[in-house]
Amino acid sequence: MVSDIEDILSPVAQASSGCADFILDLRDAMVAGENAGKCVSCYFAIYHRMAVQLGSDLLPLEKWIQRHIEISVSGAGGDLLERMPVIFHPGEDLETFCRRMMDEVSSDRVYEDKHLQLSFAFVGNTAS
Numbered sequence: 001m002v003s004d005i006e007d008i009l010s011p012v013a014q015a016s017s018g019c020a021d022f023i024l025d026l027r028d029a030m031v032a033g034e035n036a037g038k039c040v041s042c043y044f045a046i047y048h049r050m051a052v053q054l055g056s057d058l059l060p061l062e063k064w065i066q067r068h069i070e071i072s073v074s075g076a077g078g079d080l081l082e083r084m085p086v087i088f089h090p091g092e093d094l095e096t097f098c099r100r101m102m103d104e105v106s107s108d109r110v111y112e113d114k115h116l117q118l119s120f121a122f123v124g125n126t127a128s
Contacts, residue, residue, distance in 0.1 A: 005030045008064055011057040016050040036069045036120035040086070044094040062088055071101055072121045075113035082109070086120070 005027060013023050026042035029035045043065055047058060066086050073082040084105075088097065101118055 002031055005064075008060045012046065012050075012054060012061060015054050015057060016046060019046045019049055022046050022049075030064070030068075033122050033125070036122050039065060039069060040097075040120050041094060044092075044097070048093060068123055069120055070123050072119050073105055073109075074117045074119070075111065076115040076117075077113075081111055081113070081116070083121075 009023060009027055013020070016023070022042040022045045026039055026046070029038040029042070043061060051058065066088070069086050071084040071086060072080055073084065074080055084101065089100070092100070105116060105118065
């Protein structure tokens, strides 16, 4: 798995010297399988600084995130209600993405619990 992550991040790192801290933080979180929110945050930081320069070099990273990270929807008591896929839209920033996900949950679903929490988690792990 580490070599896959290195293969994904290597072209990104080579083309985006101004994002070294984000790339290192992203790599650490990906390898550890912890802090899925950090992965998503770093992805958006790199995307908005380097999308034009990186072009298709960002696609493997985007696909990795979409395969390995999901959005967990929990009620006020912490009970998992739903898992949603991470799907990025072109040009979106982190805030817009999060608002879109919150709007989707509040407008497309009906839960008894009105106090919902959305969080990023690695697939199969709701504690990230």
